[in-house]
Structures are given as C-alpha cells and as structure tokens.
Amino acid sequence: MITTKRALYGIAILAVALGVYGFYSRLVFGERDVNYGSYVNWGLWVAGYLFFAGAAAGSFMIATLDYVFELPLFKGTGRFALLASLVTLPAALILIGFDLGHMERIWKVYLEPSFTSLLAQLVWSYTAFLLVVVGSLLMIGLDRRRWLKPLMVAGLVLAIFVSGAIGALLGVNAGRVSFHTAMLPVQFPILNLASGVSLLIVIVGLLGIVQDVARRERLLRVLGLALVVLLLVKSYFLWVDYSVALYSQVPDAVAVAELVLFGRFAWAFWILQIALGIVVPIVILAWPASARNGPLAALAAVLVLVGLAVGRTSIIFPALAIPELEGLAEAFQGPHLGFDYTPSLMEWSVVAGVLGLAGLGYLIANDRLSVFRTPTEVTR
C-alpha cells in the first residue's frame, strides 16, 4: 500500500509540474495560447469542468449512502467520498475560471447576476454546494453531527440539481441541434453518479481505507456491480443519442454524430470511451474475482473515469464544430475562427496541473488530517 501511495504521490507531483507552464501562460498572457476560439468557443477546459464538477456531485451522492441512508456496508466511507468531492469541485472551478475572458469579474455573478441565466444559477448553486461539502466535512471532523443529515440531504438535492443544470446549460441552446435535447439534463446526474462510484472504487481499491479484507471485497463487489449497471445505462444513452441523430437525417444532427463516430477523433470514442471506458471495465467488474481485487477494480474505475472525461469532450466539441451557417467557416479567415479544434499544449498543461493538484490535495488530506487517517472501521 505504501508503494502504491508513493506512486500516486509521484504521479500527482508530476502532473502538477506539467501544469506549471499552463498556469503561468494563462495567468500572465491570458488566453493567448489557447486553441479554442469564437466558433468552437468552449474547449478542453469546459469539458474538464463538466468532468470534475460531475465527479464532485457524484462523490457527494455516494457519501449520502453513509451519512443519509446509513447503509451498513458504506459505513465510514462517506468522509472519503466527501473529500473526493472537496478536491474535485475546486478543480472544476479553476478550469471554468481559466476559461473566462475576465475571471477577475466573477464577483459580478454574485452581486450583479441575471437570474434568467442558467450559468448564474449554476455559479450560485455550486457555491452553495461547495459550502455544503465544506460544512459537512467540518461537522464530521469536529464530531458535531446534529445538523449533518439535513445538511447532506440539502447537498444531495443540490448535487442532483447542479448535475442536471449543467446538461440544461447546453440543452437550452436551441440553435445547436445536438445540444437541444432533453436527454442531456437527464444523462448528467447518472453519468456523475458513475464518476462518484468510480472514484470510491479507486479510493477503496488503492488507499486501504477499509482494512477488513472481507468487507473491502464485498464493498468492491457491490460498487463494481453498481458501476456495471451505470455503464450499461451509459451505453444506452450513447445508443439513443447517436441512433436517433442518424435516423432523423437532420443535417446538423447527422453531422455531429458522424463527427463523433467516424470523424478525426473517432478513435477516442471507440477506443477510449467504448472499448476501454465501457467494455473492459464491465469485463473486470462483472467477474467476481477481479472485481474484488483492489488494484484491478481501481484500474477498471480509472478507465471508466477516462471514458467519462472523453465523453464530456464528445458532447462539447463536435456540437460546436458544425458551422451555424453553411459557408461560415470560409467566409472570413483569422485566428480562433476555425471549426476544427485540437486542444493546445497549454490547455493540456492546465488540465494536467489541475488534475495533479486535486490528486495531491486528496493524498495530503488523506494522510495528514486525523479525520481521514482512521480506517472506515472507526466510525467518524
């Protein structure tokens, strides 16, 4: 376990080091070195925001199994899931903050908001959600639990709301055919729950928070089966999304579906999302022996997380890569006026740094804070 932890520290520190360039470039030169633009106006950072925010919401949902629903098998795991929520939420907020042209004006969303804007509602809700996560962890750490359950019930509602609202944020854009579907707000809470389950499998499988071997294996088995079900639901979502689009013959919807399935980044869909993100994890997690094996189950969960992250990119990028008007791409040439988007090195660097910071934050808190140093057998 110590070797595993050292390896995780090493990966996290390396990721932070890789992020130095991106953070420096963004903070000093602004958005000079990004590849997203005016047509593909949301890029890797927005996709990353969707992913990390989803992981935060999903982890919170999982934490309620311990503190709200009080399932015996999950006893003691809640605080670790909450910690996952605590580190992934700032990661999401950093990414979306970096994506803003004027992040120094974020205060305006609080003091001068437009309540008709889903984005403003999301900012407010995420702020409330962050406070709930911090408040819940403080109550657990200080062992003052009188209001913990009501707080976490409110948090659960918020987690579902922010998950759905992110889908709605995209779905309300009637001009974008592939966004404008009620399926998006429905999908996000489910996919986010899959993120939360995956993260807990990684934590249980690698960090030794459950010391009783039989209980750990049972927990991994249950989480594994839950993830298998969620992956099957995800497969159904994907099938519905693309089969309906292709069958409809609506040109823009077909173009988006074809871009994902057969376009330049089709390999990401078929290999990362389907083969490694769904098929391989299902094989590992459906088979009892491998599902109970901590590192193997964690590997499957990491693959699922990668698949979910890639899934966010295939929601965002292709939809924006179809010109709103035919011929717009050629009508005026210039930097940031392309429909063909590949994230820049600087964008990747920022994502690596954020991922590293979140991972490092988790590991340090896990090792240094007393509330996390006790195994799940010691109820906190």
Place this chain on the structure above:
Amino acid sequence: MEELGVVGGEAGASRRGFLKAIVGTGAAAAIASFEIFAIEPEPVLGLDGATPSGPTNALTSAADGQVDVLERMRVELLAALAKPVGQRRWVMVIDLRKCVGCHACTIACVAENKLPPGIVYRPVIEEEWGTFPNVGRRFTPRPCMQCDKPPCVPVCPVNATWKNADGVVVVDYDQCIGCRACITACPYGARTSDFGLTYTDQTPAAAAPIAGRETAGKYEFLPMYEYRKASPREGRESPIGNARKCHFCLHRVAVGELPACVSTCIGRATLFGDANDPHSLVSELVALPNVSRLKEELGTEPRVYYLT
C-alpha cells in the same frame, strides 16, 4: 453638391431643400434623443452637434433624377432620430440580388470598429451550387441579426448584453465576464471572442521609412469607439476577453451617419432604417413578398431581412 453635378433638375433642388431642412432642424434634437445603453448619451469625440452636411455620395443617380438610396436613408435616419427613444425600430435589409461579394462591407466594418485579428462582425458567406451550365452563386452578408427574441441575452450571467431601447442587442464590455455562453447560444455565429491579438504581433521592428511594428502598431492601438466609448487596446482590458458583435454602428447612427457597411456597399445592397416609419425605405422593402430571414423556424425574430 451642385458642383459635383450629381443631382439634377428641380426635383433635385427641392430634395436638397428638404435635406437641409431636416438636417438643420432635426439633427441636434435627434442626436440628443439618442441612447445606446438606455442612458443619457455622453459627449464624445467632439462629434456632438455634427451634422451630415457634407457632399452626398457621388453615386447619386443624375440621369433619372432619383435620389440615391443613401441620401434617402440618411434623411430618414435623421427623422427617426428626432423621435423619442424607443419609438424607432432599426432594421437592416440586404438585397442578395445586388450583392456582388466584394466584401467591402466586411472591411469597412473592420476599419470602422478597428477589429483585431479573429474578430468579425459581418462576414460574407459565399455559396455555389448546381452543375454546369446550370450553376448559381450567392453572397450572404451576415451581420448580427439583432433578434427581437435574442437567445444570447437570457444566457448572460451578468446582464452584460441586452436589447437597448431601440432594439439593438448591445454588449457592455466592462460588465462581460467572457464566459462565451452568448456565443454558444447565438444560432447565427454572430458573436466572436476577442483573444487580445494584434495584427502587428509578428511584425518585425523596422527603421523609417519602412513601416515596422512601431509605426504600423500605432494605428491598431488607437482607441475604438464602439458604443460611443473610447476603448484603447491596452493590456488585457476590455474588449479583450469579451464577446463582441455587430451593433449596427450605433456610434455612427447616434450622429446621423449610416452604419459603415451600408455607406460602403457599392451595390446599395445593404439598407438600413426605421421600420416604425411606414414611409421609410426599409418599411417598403420588408413588406415585399420576396423577403426572408435566416433560421426563422427558431422564432428569434431577426431584424435583418434578406431580399432574394
């Protein structure tokens, strides 16, 4: 005007008198009543009180005694400006049968608004179709549609964009946080994001008389005056980091001038005016049966009409 010999006959003289009367009496009141952000206009650029008293466009048709549509639109513009704020309805009509795809409007817009690299308010979309010998070609200028139900407005988290009293969708650069949600929401791709680039980024320095970076750069770092506010291009200050879009050249309209794309159109294909004036040119045109709007099925109610 006479010395240019572009207006002929008594009809021309009487129209001149009409123009002068309108200009003389209407301009001051018109400019004073103009508003962009629904606030009192501020004196800018030393243009207060300016009147469009210069020579009219040389393309005025002398042969048939008809007044050039530019003159007519300027007269109608001043008349519209004399009306109280909120009683005007600015619309643009683009006659696709007259557009020759010269892109002069695009360039005029770039020059007027000092648009940096990567920003465009009015691209001209070119389409070709058919098989020889039955082929067709069409040029479609695409300014902001100034929708009456603009999808870009409600998504803004900080009220940085809205329809002003005259119905033009405006952007407050100092309020915009640069989230680009409005760009996603616009079904016409009419908004672009300012990433802070300059044309002279890669220009090498050069000694006079060659225009190197310093000399060439002087122009693009001069302030631009969108929304009647001087905005120098400095550091990462707005409008860098903001969503930007066509605003029907409100800063020009405020002083009685037509939008740059209208003035520049060599084929008189782009027309502008107050659709609330039943006798205006644009009112006549939007009532024609061959008028259409882009993506009408979305219900955005664009204020840009196309004649096909």
